[in-house]
Amino acid sequence: MARLLACWELGLGHGHLSLLAPAARALGLLGHESWVASRDVVTAGTLAGSPFARVVQAPLWVRQRVAVPTFSYGQVIGDGGFLIEEGLIELVRAWLALFELVVPVGIYGEHAPASLLAAHVARLPAARLGSPFTCPPAVRPMPGVMPWIRAATGGDDAVADRVVRAVCRHFRAPMLTGVAELLATATPFVTSWPELDANAGRTDSDYYGPMDGLALDVAPDWPDGRGPRIFVYLPFERVQAAPLVAALAARGWPVVWVSASAFKGDLPATIRHEVEPIDIGRALREARLFVTRVGHSSALDALRAGAPMLLLPDMLEAEAHSRQLEAQGLGRRPAAWTAEAIGAALDGLAADGAPERAAAAAVRARYADYVPGAVSSLLARRMARALRLL
Amino acid sequence: MARLLAAWEMGGGFGHVAKLAAAARPLAALGHESWLASRDVTAVKAVADKPFAHVVQAPIWHGRPPVTPTYGFGHVIAWGGFADDEGLSLLVRAWLSMFELVRPAGIYGSHAPASLLAAHVARLPAVRLGTPFICPAAGPAAASLMPWIRGPQASDDAVADRVVRAVCRHFGAPVLSGLGELLATAAPFLTSWPEIGLGPERQDSDYYGPLDGLAAAAAADWPTAKGPRVLVYLPFGSAQAGPLVAALGARGWPVAWMSVERFEGQLPANIRHEAEPLAMRTALDEAAIFVARGGHGSALDAVRAGCPMLLLPDSLETERNARALAGHGLARRIDGIEQGWDAASIGAALDALILLDAPERGAAAAARVRYADYDAGAAGMLMARRMLSAFRLLD
Numbered sequence: 001m002a003r004l005l006a007c008w009e010l011g012l013g014h015g016h017l018s019l020l021a022p023a024a025r026a027l028g029l030l031g032h033e034s035w036v037a038s039r040d041v042v043t044a045g046t047l048a049g050s051p052f053a054r055v056v057q058a059p060l061w062v063r064q065r066v067a068v069p070t071f072s073y074g075q076v077i078g079d080g081g082f083l084i085e086e087g088l089i090e091l092v093r094a095w096l097a098l099f100e101l102v103v104p105v106g107i108y109g110e111h112a113p114a115s116l117l118a119a120h121v122a123r124l125p126a127a128r129l130g131s132p133f134t135c136p137p138a139v140r141p142m143p144g145v146m147p148w149i150r151a152a153t154g155g156d157d158a159v160a161d162r163v164v165r166a167v168c169r170h171f172r173a174p175m176l177t178g179v180a181e182l183l184a185t186a187t188p189f190v191t192s193w194p195e196l197d198a199n200a201g202r203t204d205s206d207y208y209g210p211m212d213g214l215a216l217d218v219a220p221d222w223p224d225g226r227g228p229r230i231f232v233y234l235p236f237e238r239v240q241a242a243p244l245v246a247a248l249a250a251r252g253w254p255v256v257w258v259s260a261s262a263f264k265g266d267l268p269a270t271i272r273h274e275v276e277p278i279d280i281g282r283a284l285r286e287a288r289l290f291v292t293r294v295g296h297s298s299a300l301d302a303l304r305a306g307a308p309m310l311l312l313p314d315m316l317e318a319e320a321h322s323r324q325l326e327a328q329g330l331g332r333r334p335a336a337w338t339a340e341a342i343g344a345a346l347d348g349l350a351a352d353g354a355p356e357r358a359a360a361a362a363v364r365a366r367y368a369d370y371v372p373g374a375v376s377s378l379l380a381r382r383m384a385r386a387l388r389l390l
Numbered sequence: 391m392a393r394l395l396a397a398w399e400m401g402g403g404f405g406h407v408a409k410l411a412a413a414a415r416p417l418a419a420l421g422h423e424s425w426l427a428s429r430d431v432t433a434v435k436a437v438a439d440k441p442f443a444h445v446v447q448a449p450i451w452h453g454r455p456p457v458t459p460t461y462g463f464g465h466v467i468a469w470g471g472f473a474d475d476e477g478l479s480l481l482v483r484a485w486l487s488m489f490e491l492v493r494p495a496g497i498y499g500s501h502a503p504a505s506l507l508a509a510h511v512a513r514l515p516a517v518r519l520g521t522p523f524i525c526p527a528a529g530p531a532a533a534s535l536m537p538w539i540r541g542p543q544a545s546d547d548a549v550a551d552r553v554v555r556a557v558c559r560h561f562g563a564p565v566l567s568g569l570g571e572l573l574a575t576a577a578p579f580l581t582s583w584p585e586i587g588l589g590p591e592r593q594d595s596d597y598y599g600p601l602d603g604l605a606a607a608a609a610a611d612w613p614t615a616k617g618p619r620v621l622v623y624l625p626f627g628s629a630q631a632g633p634l635v636a637a638l639g640a641r642g643w644p645v646a647w648m649s650v651e652r653f654e655g656q657l658p659a660n661i662r663h664e665a666e667p668l669a670m671r672t673a674l675d676e677a678a679i680f681v682a683r684g685g686h687g688s689a690l691d692a693v694r695a696g697c698p699m700l701l702l703p704d705s706l707e708t709e710r711n712a713r714a715l716a717g718h719g720l721a722r723r724i725d726g727i728e729q730g731w732d733a734a735s736i737g738a739a740l741d742a743l744i745l746l747d748a749p750e751r752g753a754a755a756a757a758r759v760r761y762a763d764y765d766a767g768a769a770g771m772l773m774a775r776r777m778l779s780a781f782r783l784l785d
Binding site: 039040044058060062098 | 445479480487
């Protein structure tokens, strides 16, 4: 049995662990133990039936980020230290110390770029998995992350490229030219579907889809109410929440709303607040439509369930997903974040003749034969090969 | 040789690592290796002599802080998980994993409350060091952090007490009644002086002073201008910076201003921006006035140098420090947290502080004399020996 280290450095919420967990489960069935170095040890510790033998703290970039526009992946990982070489050297050194303590034979990372660089320094085999945003192809020029504003240029990654080279020099590791070459050191496993990929058609990885995520079995508890069931996954403190509450309250439709934070005010009886994550697949199958910030994992779940989406993105990655889904007719954005505009979008999406309903049903049919267990098993076998375990 | 683990979980900047490094150096001289579990693994680059054998990432709290006023130490460490028993149990578990991997013979922490609780669970000896704010006295009646609002005693730690008990039960550890008993498991080492503490002098620890700090070597490059030299240590992004720039610009005095951030706008020619830390003691020896938020480390340096202070506090800890220093006559404090600061009142305070008969000048000079014989190396060595005694590592 080999010990592997699953790594997560950047991002928030349960989504990153929901991709690492099925890989760990499947690797476990192949006889390999996974520890997880998690950005947030508390979230990792709350996973039901955790597939990880041990949870340890991942080294983190906690300094202020340098304000730069984000047109490329190299700028995205600036939030993880890839803009300041002196800082990244210390971060990589901390990863190396962790490797010495845990003694993994290989690592697999989800949005964990410094761990990849440390693995390169330590000559540890590495794989990376994730969404098209967190697991881009290792090409030059790298795909842009805001193509609707402008394409990325080679210059966008210049700072991150320089920092990667400086870290290699510092640790006397084989020199990498930059971010793309760093990514090329780790086999990619895209845990997504082409519907969410602005660069669909990439050939460096199969699309493994959502697998079985966190495998939660908490059923949604729908409140009494007339009208279509609406499933909402949105923190209450987000600015979209209040107008959405108003729009849903005015309609009186039964709503299950997952948010770790509480709503400031009184929720109508037709909105059931769930603090903990629930069985999202079941909730989506039972819902008429899904209201979302367009996180990657929940959007995949909605595609699989055939649920049309009301899209309320408020971050770069979510904005990219949102544009993808809207372009394919799978979701709709309100004209504004007001109760009236959100209500109009809800009414439109809930109607029998909404084009998004048909498009979502077609995607559901496309993935009707998707078997998460078989896919994660395939991913694990290929990952074990990439990590030289087979 | 024993291996010890230095721990830092909460707070920012370089001060915590500086204090832990000042303990690690004499511990190493006594033959004991220290690893550092750091909130910010990059902060160690500020310590040039590398006193830590390894640096690892400390488990840290990412959850939302509760929305409560901060009247007691329990409220402070709610930001580190002490308001959520399930979450804190998981954080403590991550510390226990680290202990299993690193295998320390004992831990010493600076603002690292979850590591203390984990050490109690693991039956590891522990000590804590730091300022009076982060290293409070143990005991059933915790001191109020805002005595000017709530009186000298606080009874605000009920949530933290409950959480401490729940975590002890969760791990089957001897149940502590609460935060006071948790703090009592770890001997305190105050890296401070009495002038910067509110209330009576502490009896549970000696005052070890500022120790060695970061030992930055850069000298201040004073601009050419007439008038008293003013050393400023204040981020340009803070609300105080704009009116202070205006007040200093109007006077034309030579100013060295330390800030890692840049000023948004045009600085007057009499203000020299220093982006890197300066050799504080030298700069303070050369300055007539020190202007700062009231951070603990730099205020201690000013006390030692006998430099009167103008303090513009903007947080609970700096407010406490400023009140204590003003209470000892060593500083003037301008309260602007709620109303903001203005150039006129800052300028008036500057004008008053440069007067030869300003009472703060006399008090600062007396403090300088009081600490003239302070030997940071000897204080660090004494502290290290006592820490080893607390760890049961002395023969």
